[in-house]
Amino acid sequence: xxxxxxxxxxxxxxxxxxxxxxxxxxxxxxxxxxxxxxRLGPNxxxxxxxxxxxxDIIKIFTKEDWIxxxxxxxxxxxxxxxxxxxxxxxxxxxxxxxxIVVADLNIGLLFFLGLSSLGAYSLVLGGWASNNKYSLxxxxxxxxxxxxxEVFMGLxxxxxxxxxxxxxxxxxxxxxxxxxxxxxxxxxxxIFLIAGLAESHRIPFDIPESESELIAGFxxxxxxxxxxxxxxxxxxxxxxxxxxxxxxxxxxxLGPDFLPPLAWFTIKVFAxxxxxxxxxxxxxxxxxDQLLGFGWKILLPLSLINIxxxxxxxxxx
Amino acid sequence: xxxxxxxxxxxxxxxxxxxAVVVFTKNIMHxxxxxxxxxxxxxxxxxxxxxxxxxxxxxxxYIGGILVLIIFGVMLTTRITGVDVKTGKIGKIQIGIxxxxxxxxxxxxxxxxxxxxxxxxxxxxxxxTVNEIGTxxxxxxxxxxxxxxxxxxxxxxxxxxIARKKH
Numbered sequence: 125x126x127x128x129x130x131x132x133x134x135x136x137x138x139x140x141x142x143x144x145x146x147x148x149x150x151x152x153x154x155x156x157x158x159x160x161x162x163r164l165g166p167n168x169x170x171x172x173x174x175x176x177x178x179x180d181i182i183k184i185f186t187k188e189d190w191i192x193x194x195x196x197x198x199x200x201x202x203x204x205x206x207x208x209x210x211x212x213x214x215x216x217x218x219x220x221x222x223x224i225v226v227a228d229l230n231i232g233l234l235f236f237l238g239l240s241s242l243g244a245y246s247l248v249l250g251g252w253a254s255n256n257k258y259s260l261x262x263x264x265x266x267x268x269x270x271x272x273x274e275v276f277m278g279l280x281x282x283x284x285x286x287x288x289x290x291x292x293x294x295x296x297x298x299x300x301x302x303x304x305x306x307x308x309x310x311x312x313x314x315i316f317l318i319a320g321l322a323e324s325h326r327i328p329f330d331i332p333e334s335e336s337e338l339i340a341g342f343x344x345x346x347x348x349x350x351x352x353x354x355x356x357x358x359x360x361x362x363x364x365x366x367x368x369x370x371x372x373x374x375x376x377x378l379g380p381d382f383l384p385p386l387a388w389f390t391i392k393v394f395a396x397x398x399x400x401x402x403x404x405x406x407x408x409x410x411x412x413d414q415l416l417g418f419g420w421k422i423l424l425p426l427s428l429i430n431i432x433x434x435x436x437x438x439x440x441x
Numbered sequence: 442x443x444x445x446x447x448x449x450x451x452x453x454x455x456x457x458x459x460x461a462v463v464v465f466t467k468n469i470m471h472x473x474x475x476x477x478x479x480x481x482x483x484x485x486x487x488x489x490x491x492x493x494x495x496x497x498x499x500x501x502x503y504i505g506g507i508l509v510l511i512i513f514g515v516m517l518t519t520r521i522t523g524v525d526v527k528t529g530k531i532g533k534i535q536i537g538i539x540x541x542x543x544x545x546x547x548x549x550x551x552x553x554x555x556x557x558x559x560x561x562x563x564x565x566x567x568x569x570t571v572n573e574i575g576t577x578x579x580x581x582x583x584x585x586x587x588x589x590x591x592x593x594x595x596x597x598x599x600x601x602x603i604a605r606k607k608h
Contacts, residue, residue: 199474231571234497241505245477248509252470252516260516267513274505291571 135226142215142360149359151177153401160405189348196253203250204346204353210242211360218367219294221377221385232293233285236368237278240323244270246357247325247332251342262341265412266325266332272419273322279427280315283308283434284372297376306373311430313373315423320368322415324361326400328407331415366396449489456482473512480504494570 151166151174158165166176191200214236216226229235244267251263285291287308288299299305306313322329333341343354370376370392377385410418455478462475480503487496578586 196470199470229493231493231497234494234501234571238497238500238505241501241509244505244509245512248512248516249474252512264513264516267509267516271506271509271513278501 131226134224138215138220138224138226139212142212142363143356145363146356146359147177147181149363149397150180150355152397153359153404156398156401157405160402184352185349187348189350192254192256192345194255195345196255199249199253200345201350203246203253204343204350204357206249207243207246207357208353208360210239210246211357211364214239214364215367217293218364218371219297219376220389222294224386225294228292228294231291233281233291233296233372237274237281240277241270241274243323243361244274246354247342250346250354251332254342254345256345258338258340259342259344262332262334262338262344265338266342269322269325269329269331269415272416273319276315276419276423276427277319277323279424279431280312280319281372282427282431283312286431286434286438293371293376297371297378300375300378304373304375304378309373309430309434311426313369315427315430316372317365317369318423319419320365321400321403322419324358324365326358326362327404328409329415330409331412334409362397362400363393366393366400369396445489448485452482452485452489454482455479456486469515470512473508473515476508476511477504480508492570494574 154176155165155173166173169175169179191197217229217232217235219225219228247266247270248263251259251261251266254260284296284305287305288296290296290299296305325332332338333343335341338344343351346354367389370389374392376392377389379385379388383391459475459478459482463472463479466472466475480499484496484499484504487493487499
């Protein structure tokens with residue numbers, strides 16, 4: 125097949141699938157949360173309530189899109205787009221199967237780390253442009269949280285990179301043919317998962333939002349589709365974290381032959397999405413200083429020790 | 442014009458235009474925000490020079506670290522304490538000196554640009570530079586590498602010391 129056409133198809137396919145998954149996640153989350161909280165959840169619109177998401181999308185698109193008079197217009201409009209764009213671009217490096225990867229970069233993993241640091245701008249600028257004290261507090265908490273957890277996120281992945289000897293995501297998956305990295309790099313996996321949750325500011329780490337104290341924090345002033353973009357960005361972020369955990373620690377598309385590689389990848393990703401939703405149902409939100417203290421005092425030394433031990437073992441081989 | 446030339450002019454224009462916004466805007470927050478795009482343009486130029494590692498480091502350190510800290514600092518001072526941080530007016534003497542320096546630097550640059558011979562390197566396929574940079578840093582340039590890390594360590598300890606002094 126013509127190579128340009130093939131890549132165009134891959135890009136379009138990945139984009140459409142991702143946006144569908146992001147919308148589907150909303151349904152999955154609401155239903156799973158209801159199961160765990162002993163209620164039914166959305167079950168009236170369409171079969172099993174599946175069309176509830178469609179109804180929600182139509183509603184959010186037709187809502188009044190209000191920009192506060194006291195807001196900084198340009199920055200206010202740009203902020204929600206940043207989070208959506210950076211997360212969507214990051215998916216370019218994820219190998220969905222041996223054939224389906226938008227760009228197998230030599231520096232794939234670094235590309236992800238670089239772009240994930242951009243996500244902080246969305247919060248900071250959104251909160252600042254709203255010109256609202258609660259939003260500003262949320263934005264500052266978000267900046268401190270994301271800046272700190274970026275550090276541990278990068279460090280936790282270095283063990284994987286050292287064992288593979290490459291930053292390319294395809295190489296990392298192929299290096300896991302014998303044993304998935306979750307076994308030799310268990311500490312790295314746990315730190316990455318925690319840091320990933322903090323980066324996507326999901327409950328339990330939704331401190332920038334914390335509606336009970338900050339009234340939805342950085343996006344208090346947002347309405348209509350701009351709020352929708354923050355919302356979709358959050359669901360894309362948990363999909364991204366799940367996809368990365370799968371690729372880096374759980375062998376990506378690898379699995380027994382009776383299912384195609386893409387199916388294995390999808391199963392693993394959805395298992396992690398469900399796990400993250402379970403965390404939301406199960407855990408309370410920590411206090412702000414507890415979160416940062418935990419990061420700098422426990423996760424940072426742990427990830428440094430992890431790198432040291434991995435390096436020592438690799439050298440002695 | 443091929444695609445690389447177009448990309449070069451795009452990234453150059455991005456860097457220069459947003460760099461100009463940084464200098465000329467009155468709103469210091471907008472200046473910080475424009476710096477984001479200027480850094481992006483520079484990262485793009487690094488990619489065009491086949492320096493992939495340098496480009497992503499540019500994004501991670503300058504955009505992901507330093508610029509967030511700048512915005513953080515500006516945000517804390519303007520909106521919470523109520524102090525209006527704007528770029529101040531400058532006097533005539535300052536403008537004169539700055540103008541003189543600018544003309545001098547521009548003249549030097551233009552002179553260098555027009556007198557030196559520009560060799561075009563053969564454009565090689567994009568190879569990963571991570572390995573080479575890592576090897577070079579830990580062999581030939583080990584002393585500089587260690588000195589830089591010592592400097593950063595001293596800076597961290599110093600910052601922590603200053604932050605703790607009040608308690």
